[in-house]
Amino acid sequence: MNQISVSGKNWILKKFNNDDIDFYKNNFFLDEITSKLLSIRNIEKTTISNFLNPSIKNSLPDPNLLKDMDKATERTVKAIIKNEKIAIFGDYDVDGATSTALLGNYLKSINHIYEIYIPDRKLEGYGPNISGFQKLIESNSKLIFTVDCGTLSFKPIEFAQTKNVDVIVLDHHQSEISLPKAYSVVNPNRYDDKSNLNYLCAAGVSFMFLVSLNKKLRELNWFKNKKVKEPNLIDFLDLVSLGTVCDVVPLIGLNRTMVKQGLKVLKNKKNLGLKTLFEMCKINTNPTSYHLGFVIGPRINAGGRVGKCSHGANLLLNLNSKESFKLATELNEYNNERKDLEKKFLNAALDVINYQSNDPIIIILGKNWHEGVIGIVASRIKDRFNKPTIIISTNKNIGKASARSITGFDIGSVIIAALQKKLITKGGGHKMAAGFSIEMSKIDKFKEFIFKKFLNLNKKMNSTAIYLDSEISPSALNIDFFEKINILSPFGAGNPEPRFLLRDLKVLNSKIVGEKHVKSVLLGKDGSSIQTISFNSNSNEIGQFLLNNNKDLFSIVGKLSLNEWNGRRNVEFIIDDISVTKNQQNKMVPSSIG
Numbered sequence: 075m076n077q078i079s080v081s082g083k084n085w086i087l088k089k090f091n092n093d094d095i096d097f098y099k100n101n102f103f104l105d106e107i108t109s110k111l112l113s114i115r116n117i118e119k120t121t122i123s124n125f126l127n128p129s130i131k132n133s134l135p136d137p138n139l140l141k142d143m144d145k146a147t148e149r150t151v152k153a154i155i156k157n158e159k160i161a162i163f164g165d166y167d168v169d170g171a172t173s174t175a176l177l178g179n180y181l182k183s184i185n186h187i188y189e190i191y192i193p194d195r196k197l198e199g200y201g202p203n204i205s206g207f208q209k210l211i212e213s214n215s216k217l218i219f220t221v222d223c224g225t226l227s228f229k230p231i232e233f234a235q236t237k238n239v240d241v242i243v244l245d246h247h248q249s250e251i252s253l254p255k256a257y258s259v260v261n262p263n264r265y266d267d268k269s270n271l272n273y274l275c276a277a278g279v280s281f282m283f284l285v286s287l288n289k290k291l292r293e294l295n296w297f298k299n300k301k302v303k304e305p306n307l308i309d310f311l312d313l314v315s316l317g318t319v320c321d322v323v324p325l326i327g328l329n330r331t332m333v334k335q336g337l338k339v340l341k342n343k344k345n346l347g348l349k350t351l352f353e354m355c356k357i358n359t360n361p362t363s364y365h366l367g368f369v370i371g372p373r374i375n376a377g378g379r380v381g382k383c384s385h386g387a388n389l390l391l392n393l394n395s396k397e398s399f400k401l402a403t404e405l406n407e408y409n410n411e412r413k414d415l416e417k418k419f420l421n422a423a424l425d426v427i428n429y430q431s432n433d434p435i436i437i438i439l440g441k442n443w444h445e446g447v448i449g450i451v452a453s454r455i456k457d458r459f460n461k462p463t464i465i466i467s468t469n470k471n472i473g474k475a476s477a478r479s480i481t482g483f484d485i486g487s488v489i490i491a492a493l494q495k496k497l498i499t500k501g502g503g504h505k506m507a508a509g510f511s512i513e514m515s516k517i518d519k520f521k522e523f524i525f526k527k528f529l530n531l532n533k534k535m536n537s538t539a540i541y542l543d544s545e546i547s548p549s550a551l552n553i554d555f556f557e558k559i560n561i562l563s564p565f566g567a568g569n570p571e572p573r574f575l576l577r578d579l580k581v582l583n584s585k586i587v588g589e590k591h592v593k594s595v596l597l598g599k600d601g602s603s604i605q606t607i608s609f610n611s612n613s614n615e616i617g618q619f620l621l622n623n624n625k626d627l628f629s630i631v632g633k634l635s636l637n638e639w640n641g642r643r644n645v646e647f648i649i650d651d652i653s654v655t656k657n658q659q660n661k662m663v664p665s666s667i668g
Contacts, residue, residue, distance in 0.1 A: 079653040080615040083540045085575065085631055088114045098122065107544065108558050111572055114543055115562075126561060128331035130308065135328070137286035139269040140279070142258035146242045147286045149257055151294070153217045160188045161215035163202055164387055165222040165276075166195055166378030168371050172317035173221035173244065173280040175390035176310055179345075180284050182391070183305045184297075189213060190391070192384040195446055199474075200509060201502075202230040211237050219244060222276035225261055226502045228254045244279050246272075246323075247502050248486040250494065263486075263504065273324045273568070277317025278332060281310065311336035312345055313390060315564075319363045320371035322506055324568025333564045337361055347389035350402040359638040363564040372412070373405045379446035380415060381408035415447045420454055423465065427455070434528045436463040437521060443467040449476035449507070456480060460538070462528065468514060472499075477508040488527050497523055506567070540651055542631055543572040548579070548598030551645045556634050571633045573650065576604075578627050584620040592617040594649075596630070605637075606630070608649040619652050628654045 079085065090113040098109035102122060117125050124132050137143050153160055160181060164174030174190050181188040191206055193199065198206060201223040207230050210218055217240050220227065224243035231241045231254040240257035249264040260279060262271040274282070284307055291297060297304045315336025318329050325333055340361040343349035348370065352361070355369050377385030381404065389401040419440065426438050436455055440448070448465040456463040456478040462485060466473040479485035486503035489510050493501050497520045501510025512520060546555075565571040582603060584594040592608045611617030619628070632650040636643060 079540075079651045080619050081651050083538050083651055085542055085651070085653065086539050087542050087545075087575075090114045094119075102126070105558055107555070108561060111543055111559070111562055115569070125330075128334050130311075130331060130335055133328050133331035134285065135269070135271070137282040137289075140260050140262060140271065140282060141264060141267040141269070142260050143283065143286055145258040146244075146260050146283060147290050149217065149240055149242060150287055151290050151296075154184070154186055154291070154296070157187070158216035159214050160186065161210040161213075161218045162188060162190045163206060163210065163218055163220045163223070164190060164192050165200065166192050166383040166386070167222070168320035168374045168386065169276045169317045170222035171374055171378075171386035171390060172313040172320075173276040174387040175347075176277060176280045176284065176313050177219060177221065177244075178387070178391045179310065179313075180287075180305055184291075184300075184302050189215060190384070190387055192378075192387055194383050195378055199511075202227040204230050204233045206230070207234050207239075211239050215239065217242065220256075221245070221280055223247070224254070224256070225249045225259065225264065226254070231256050244276060244283055246274055246276050246279055247504055248490050250490060271328065273326060273329055275318050275321040275323045275329075277314045277321070278323075278329060281307070281314045281332065284310065308335065309339060309344055312339040312348060315340065315363075316348070316366050316370065316374070319366040319564075319566055320375070322367075322567045323504075325363075325564055325566040326568040330564065330569060333363060333566070337363070337564060345390060346395065346398050347392050347402065350395075350398045351389070351405075354402050354406060359636075363566050364635075367566070373402070373409045376405050376408035376412050379408070379450070380412045380444070381405070412447060412450075415444050416450055416454070419443055419447055419451050423451055423455055427459075434461065434525055436461050437466070437524075438464070439466045439468055439473065439517070441468050445474050445476075449478070449509070452476050452478040464524075466512065466517070471514050473512045473514055473517065475510050475512060477503065477510070479506050479508075483528060483531065488524060491527070492520060492523060495523065540631055541573065542575050545575040545577070547600060548576055548596075548602035548604050549600055551602075551604050551634065551647060553636075553643055553645060556636055556645045559634060560636075573631055573633055574647075575629060575631050576647070577629045579604075579630060580625075580627060581620060581623050586612050586617075586621070592620050594620045604647055605644065606632075606647045606649050607635075611649075616649060616652050619654075620649075626654050628652055 090110050094113035095109040098104045098112055162174050162177050164170040178188055178190055191210055193206055202220050219242050221244045225245045225247050234241050235255055243256045243259040245261045246263055251265050253259050262269050262274050288307060311332055315333040318333050351370050351373055357365055374386040377383055385401055385405050392398045423438050445467050448467055452463040452465045462479045462483050464475055464477040466475040477485050484505045485508045486505055489501045489503050489508040492498045497516055498510045498512045559572055578599045579596045582595040582597050584592055587593045590610050590612045592611050594606045596604050596606055608616050630649050630652050632648045635646045635648050637646050
């Protein structure tokens with residue numbers, strides 16, 4: 075029988091196969107815990123070597139598997155040979171900024187003229203627009219790339235076509251059956267793509283394009299004839315890893331390889347903008363996916379949320395130390411402003427939720443809420459309640475919305491379906507995130523539509539579960555154990571950090587740090603003390619338990635974190651949940667799943 079935790083979650087131990095564990099131990103000389111975690115992840119035995127030691131050489135497929143890649147490559151080669159100016163129209167989020175920087179840095183390295191354009195979120199909205207294209211065409215651009223956008227941009231692309239300017243779309247968002255009349259649409263999520271690379275983000279698609287383009291130029295002896303040094307595309311993987319982690323696409327297959335290799339490139343700090351941000355954020359350790367997703371990414375994103383939308387891309391393209399420092403400083407300030415706005419609207423949203431019924435999807439309307447932060451507020455609420463969340467900022471008769479979803483509910487496809495039914499005026503996205511515009515008169519019909527979509531899912535979705543990989547003792551929290559686990563990194567969507575259970579602990583001391591986090595020292599029955607932290611918990615059940623408890627035995631679940639400071643390394647436990655153990659009979663016994 076399950077015991078409910080202080081946050082109302084069920085703790086469920088994942089199943090593993092003992093035969094798999096023996097196979098991994100005997101054939102790959104792995105320890106028990108690493109073998110167990112591999113078994114839980116159902117990694118195919120034939121791919122274990124590449125999973126543990128992924129390389130671009132062994133993982134990179136033929137770029138031409140992607141529909142229209144050959145056309146995109148040929149047209150770009152023509153532009154390079156004819157010395158045509160190339161424009162890059164990018165989205166204002168991290169994936170858009172990194173994709174823009176990937177193409178820009180490549181063109182810069184081969185001395186080709188280019189221009190970037192990042193739309194203003196508030197004035198222009200998401201994706202290509204006619205006025206933006208008009209400006210690029212007036213500046214003599216002959217070829218326009220749209221990166222992390224463009225798949226649903228029918229009118230702007232048709233406008234460019236009337237001006238005899240070709241458009242190449244490099245995107246990953248869900249498509250309709252009909253596609254815009256672009257020269258080529260390279261998108262693994264277009265309806266007729268057979269590449270099986272639909273997990274790529276736009277930065278991944280852009281990298282694949284550069285692989286194809288670089289190969290074609292090499293075959294034509296262009297580098298040799300022009301006396302241009304051929305770019306080393308491995309050096310661009312720092313940007314690919316940043317875009318991949320921040321867009322929360324699955325860290326499987328090629329994504330996993332690119333992030334693993336990209337983190338190695340990041341150590342060398344070749345990109346001046348990233349180097350400046352790392353130094354500003356005082357990241358002195360080896361970079362991890364955590365640093366990308368929770369430290370660097372939010373700052374790159376901040377310009378698109380509350381500041382100047384082009385700042386993120388410009389920082390990643392900049393080669394001047396003084397300018398890079400200025401851009402990074404302003405992005406840091408924007409990020410602080412974003413945090414304040416996020417706190418304000420999160421509190422307002424939570425107040426609204428308290429008065430709502432137990433709907434399967436949380437939908438919140440807020441009058442003139444800041445469009446730059448409603449997405450991240452939706453993400454926070456989704457994480458807290460484990461439900462798909464949509465926040466709609468209303469202004470007179472129109473609402474602009476950001477949606478975040480949970481595993482198993484493809485919000486991007488649902489929004490496309492709503493668009494086809496004319497329930498919304500504009501929209502798009504991918505499995506975990508989407509955005510749209512809606513007439514206020516259609517809100518009720520939209521709610522009915524999306525609730526029905528969610529409830530009709532055949533797949534059972536346990537919204538109150540925390541899935542655990544293994545039980546460990548407090549004494550296991552050491553550097554050796556951490557390094558065994560870390561062989562499975564990088565962690566993220568599709569390859570989650572292992573969650574562990576520790577039983578029978580007591581609080582030695584707890585305190586609030588950073589205004590909203592709770593840092594604690596806990597004591598195990600074996601006499602081991604462990605350092606823990608619970609993020610954003612000072613006002614919730616977990617934080618209050620730690621701050622006010624000094625007698626009850628309890629169990630915790632969470633993840634490991636490595637702290638490195640002044641040459642010292644120690645393992646910290648990040649608490650995700652707590653369950654009180656009042657006596658032996660009531661002790662929590664996790665259930666198992668297949």
